[in-house]
Amino acid sequence: MNDGHAHPDGAADAEPLRAAARVFVEVATAVQEASAHATAALTDSRTLRASVRAPLPWYQAERALAHALTNGRGLGYALTGGRLGGLAARLGGLLGQESLAVLLLATSLRLRIAAVALHHPELHADAHLRRLITAVSEDRDLAALRAMRTLLKDRGAVRALSDLAPVFGEVLALKALLDENPLNDRTAWLIATGTRYADADPVLGISNGFVAALDRGQGAARRTEPAPGEAVRLRDRGSLLDFLANIGTLGPTGRVLIQSVTGPDGVERHVVQAPGMRMGRPDTDSPQDLLGAFSSSVLASSPFSRALVKAVDDYGIPQGGELALVGHSAGGSAIMNLVQDPGFCARYTVTHAVAVGSPVDFKRPADPRTWVASVTNQHDIIPTLDGQGAGTCFDLHPDWYVVDYFDPTHLFPACHSIEHYCANLTRDLPEAREHIDDRLSPYRGQVTRSRIYRLYDDPPRPDGYPFLSVPTRREEGLEMPIRCRAGSALSAFFTADPRAAAALVDEHGLGRCVRLGGRALVVVHVGANHDTSAGPYREVMLGVVVHDPWGARPLRVWPDLARSAQFRRAGVCLLASAVDNRDLAGRAGSLWGYRPTFTDVSVAVAGGGVDLRVEPALTLRGRLGPALGVVSGDLVGFARDGRAAYRSVIRSARRARVHPAPTVRLSVGTPADPLTRLAGELGLDGRRALFCTSVPVHQTLRDAGVPIQTT
Known part of the structure; x- marks a missing residue:
C-alpha cells in the first residue's frame, strides 16, 4: 500500500539534490564498511606476524594499504572497526583528522541544506542564518559559535530555532561530524544516514537512553x-x-x-x-x-x-x-x-x-x-x-x-x-x-x-494518603470525619480580663482559665478549608484556653498545649463561632456542642500574614513575623450544648509554626452576633496578638465531638 506523500509546491525542484545526497550517503557507507574491514585486517595480530615473514611484495602491499588509510591524500584518516581501529578513530577525531566517509556524509548534508533552501530562500538570504550555516559547513567552531550568539541576541532563542527548524537536524549533524568530539560521531552518522533514531545528543554526545531512563x-x-x-x-x-x-x-x-x-x-x-x-x-x-x-x-x-x-x-x-x-x-x-x-x-x-x-x-x-x-x-x-x-x-x-x-x-x-x-x-x-x-x-x-x-507515571496514592485514609460514616447527614485535603489555619492568642473570661467559662462548666501574667489567655482560631469532603468552608472560633476540665495543672499546662491531640488534656472552651457553610452551621450543635453563626467569612493566610473579615464587623489583619519553633497543629475544643458537654478535635497533618512577635490586630465593630459581642466583652477590640501559630498548608481530620461528663 502506497498512499503517496504531500509535500510543498515545487518539491520536484529539490529532488535532484536529494538524489545526489542519497548517493553520497551510499558511497560514504560503502567507504566506511571497506575501511572497517581493511583496518581489522591491518590490526589483526596474525596478519602482522605474517607480514614480517612475508617477501618484499607483501610488505609493500601492507605499507601501501596503511598509507592509503592514514594519509589525507588517500582515503583520509579512515581507521575504524575493532577495538584498535575504534580507538585510533577517536584519537584521530580529537586531532581533527577526517576520513573520506565523513567528508562524503558532510557533502550529503550540504546538498540537503541546499535542497531545503530552494523552498526556504531565507536560509541564504538571511545574513545571520547564512553565516551560521556556512561556519558549520566549513568546520569553523569559533565562527559558528559567534554566529549562533549573534542570532540568539538578535532574535531570541524561540525565533532563532524557528528560523533554523527546516535544516535543524542537518546543521546539528554537520557540526557533530566535523567537530573534534568523538562522542557525538555515532549520532551524526545515524542522523546523516537515516539509520535509526539518534541514541545521543548531537552536541555533546550524552546518551539519550540515559536521559529517557530517568522517566x-x-x-x-x-x-x-x-x-x-x-x-x-x-x-x-x-x-x-x-x-x-x-x-x-x-x-x-x-x-x-x-x-x-x-x-x-x-x-x-x-x-x-x-x-x-x-x-x-x-x-x-x-x-x-x-x-x-x-x-x-x-x-x-x-x-x-x-x-x-x-x-x-x-x-x-x-x-x-x-x-x-x-x-x-x-x-x-x-x-x-x-x-x-x-x-x-x-x-x-x-x-x-x-x-x-x-x-x-x-x-x-x-x-x-x-x-x-x-x-x-x-x-x-x-x-x-x-x-x-x-x-x-x-x-x-x-x-x-x-x-x-x-x-x-x-x-x-x-x-x-x-x-x-x-x-x-x-x-x-x-x-x-x-x-x-x-x-x-x-x-x-x-x-x-x-x-x-x-x-x-505510577498509580496515584489515594487522595490524602496516608493521613486522610480513614474509615468514614454518615452522621447528621454528613460524611464523618470531615476530611480537608487542602487548607490553612491560624490561631491568634490574646490576653484578656481574667474575670470576664472566667465568668464565660463558668457558664459552660468546662474547667479553669489558663492564665499568663495574671491575665486569661484567649484564642481566635481561623480555618480556611478549600477542599473538604463537606465542601469548602471558612470558620472563625473564639475561645478561652482552659486547663484539663477534671483538674488544673498550672505548671504542666504549657507543654500539654504543645502536645498532639491524642495526648492533650487542656484545650479551648469554645464560646462563639462564625462559618460560611450553611450545612455545617445547622449541624454543628449536635456534632460539636456549639452553634456557629452563618455569615460571610473571607480569610487569607498566606505571604506571612493574615487578612480575615467576618461580616458584619470583625477583622483580623497583620503580619505574622518570623517563626521560631513548632508545636502541634491540632485544636482541642470543649463546648456545651444544653446539659451535654463535648470534646472535639481538629487533627492536623502538619505541625504549626510559632510566631512570637506578630503585628496582627483584632478589630470589633458594633455587636451584631455572639462572636462580635463576646469579643467585645473580653476587651479584644484593637488588641494586638501576643503570639500566633500558623499552618499555611494543611490537611485536617475533623470528627464528631465525644460527649464527656465534667460534673
Missing part, C-alpha cells in the same frame, strides 16, 4: 470528569478536525480522551485522542511532562504509552475491537508506541494512526495493515527532534501518508500548536485533510460515548 513508571490512568465548559466543546461527530479539536479542548493538561463512534456501516469503533506535553516542571507525576515527552520519542515504550494502554483497557473495548489513534506532539509519539507494540495490536485491531507535529520517523507498526499518517510543519522544530526534518533525503515510510508542508507562520511554538495545525488543514491543506478523512471514513459518525482519563 520511570508503570503508567496509570484514572477516570476524570471534564472541566466546566469542556463537555459542551467536545465534538459529537467523528472526523479528523473533530478529533484534533477535541485534543485542543483538553489541551496539554495530562489528560486523554477516548470516544466510541458508530460508523456508516453501523459498527461501533473507538478513537484514542492524545494531546502533547503538559506544561510545568520537567518531571512531575504525569507521563506527559517534558521528560515523558522525550522518552516517548526515543523509546519504544514509555510511561506515557503504558498509561495509554491502561486507559484503553479500562474503557472496555472488546477483544479485537477496531481502534484509531490520533495524537499531537508527544501524544503522537506515544500513540505510535502503541502502534508498534505487538501485544497491544494483538488485543485490539489498530486500523489507523494519525500523528500531528510529532517525531515519529523511526516508529514501525507491528501490524502492516495499520494505516499511518504524519502531518508536520517544516518550521515546527518538535518533529525534527528525531533527526529527520525537511531536508531528509530518505523515504523512510513509503507506505505512510506524509504531509510535510510550510506556511508563512514561522514562529515556534505558534506553528506547533494544535490550533495552528487545525487551521492549516482547514485552509491550506484541503486535499490532505480530505484524503485523511476519506481513510478515516469508518469513524465518521455519531459519537455514542466519551471518557476522559488523567494519566500518571
Whole structure:
C-alpha cells in the first residue's frame, strides 16, 4: 500500500539534490564498511606476524594499504572497526583528522541544506542564518559559535530555532561530524544516514537512553470528569478536525480522551485522542511532562504509552475491537508506541494512526495493515527532534501518508500548536485533510460515548494518603470525619480580663482559665478549608484556653498545649463561632456542642500574614513575623450544648509554626452576633496578638465531638 506523500509546491525542484545526497550517503557507507574491514585486517595480530615473514611484495602491499588509510591524500584518516581501529578513530577525531566517509556524509548534508533552501530562500538570504550555516559547513567552531550568539541576541532563542527548524537536524549533524568530539560521531552518522533514531545528543554526545531512563513508571490512568465548559466543546461527530479539536479542548493538561463512534456501516469503533506535553516542571507525576515527552520519542515504550494502554483497557473495548489513534506532539509519539507494540495490536485491531507535529520517523507498526499518517510543519522544530526534518533525503515510510508542508507562520511554538495545525488543514491543506478523512471514513459518525482519563507515571496514592485514609460514616447527614485535603489555619492568642473570661467559662462548666501574667489567655482560631469532603468552608472560633476540665495543672499546662491531640488534656472552651457553610452551621450543635453563626467569612493566610473579615464587623489583619519553633497543629475544643458537654478535635497533618512577635490586630465593630459581642466583652477590640501559630498548608481530620461528663 502506497498512499503517496504531500509535500510543498515545487518539491520536484529539490529532488535532484536529494538524489545526489542519497548517493553520497551510499558511497560514504560503502567507504566506511571497506575501511572497517581493511583496518581489522591491518590490526589483526596474525596478519602482522605474517607480514614480517612475508617477501618484499607483501610488505609493500601492507605499507601501501596503511598509507592509503592514514594519509589525507588517500582515503583520509579512515581507521575504524575493532577495538584498535575504534580507538585510533577517536584519537584521530580529537586531532581533527577526517576520513573520506565523513567528508562524503558532510557533502550529503550540504546538498540537503541546499535542497531545503530552494523552498526556504531565507536560509541564504538571511545574513545571520547564512553565516551560521556556512561556519558549520566549513568546520569553523569559533565562527559558528559567534554566529549562533549573534542570532540568539538578535532574535531570541524561540525565533532563532524557528528560523533554523527546516535544516535543524542537518546543521546539528554537520557540526557533530566535523567537530573534534568523538562522542557525538555515532549520532551524526545515524542522523546523516537515516539509520535509526539518534541514541545521543548531537552536541555533546550524552546518551539519550540515559536521559529517557530517568522517566520511570508503570503508567496509570484514572477516570476524570471534564472541566466546566469542556463537555459542551467536545465534538459529537467523528472526523479528523473533530478529533484534533477535541485534543485542543483538553489541551496539554495530562489528560486523554477516548470516544466510541458508530460508523456508516453501523459498527461501533473507538478513537484514542492524545494531546502533547503538559506544561510545568520537567518531571512531575504525569507521563506527559517534558521528560515523558522525550522518552516517548526515543523509546519504544514509555510511561506515557503504558498509561495509554491502561486507559484503553479500562474503557472496555472488546477483544479485537477496531481502534484509531490520533495524537499531537508527544501524544503522537506515544500513540505510535502503541502502534508498534505487538501485544497491544494483538488485543485490539489498530486500523489507523494519525500523528500531528510529532517525531515519529523511526516508529514501525507491528501490524502492516495499520494505516499511518504524519502531518508536520517544516518550521515546527518538535518533529525534527528525531533527526529527520525537511531536508531528509530518505523515504523512510513509503507506505505512510506524509504531509510535510510550510506556511508563512514561522514562529515556534505558534506553528506547533494544535490550533495552528487545525487551521492549516482547514485552509491550506484541503486535499490532505480530505484524503485523511476519506481513510478515516469508518469513524465518521455519531459519537455514542466519551471518557476522559488523567494519566500518571505510577498509580496515584489515594487522595490524602496516608493521613486522610480513614474509615468514614454518615452522621447528621454528613460524611464523618470531615476530611480537608487542602487548607490553612491560624490561631491568634490574646490576653484578656481574667474575670470576664472566667465568668464565660463558668457558664459552660468546662474547667479553669489558663492564665499568663495574671491575665486569661484567649484564642481566635481561623480555618480556611478549600477542599473538604463537606465542601469548602471558612470558620472563625473564639475561645478561652482552659486547663484539663477534671483538674488544673498550672505548671504542666504549657507543654500539654504543645502536645498532639491524642495526648492533650487542656484545650479551648469554645464560646462563639462564625462559618460560611450553611450545612455545617445547622449541624454543628449536635456534632460539636456549639452553634456557629452563618455569615460571610473571607480569610487569607498566606505571604506571612493574615487578612480575615467576618461580616458584619470583625477583622483580623497583620503580619505574622518570623517563626521560631513548632508545636502541634491540632485544636482541642470543649463546648456545651444544653446539659451535654463535648470534646472535639481538629487533627492536623502538619505541625504549626510559632510566631512570637506578630503585628496582627483584632478589630470589633458594633455587636451584631455572639462572636462580635463576646469579643467585645473580653476587651479584644484593637488588641494586638501576643503570639500566633500558623499552618499555611494543611490537611485536617475533623470528627464528631465525644460527649464527656465534667460534673
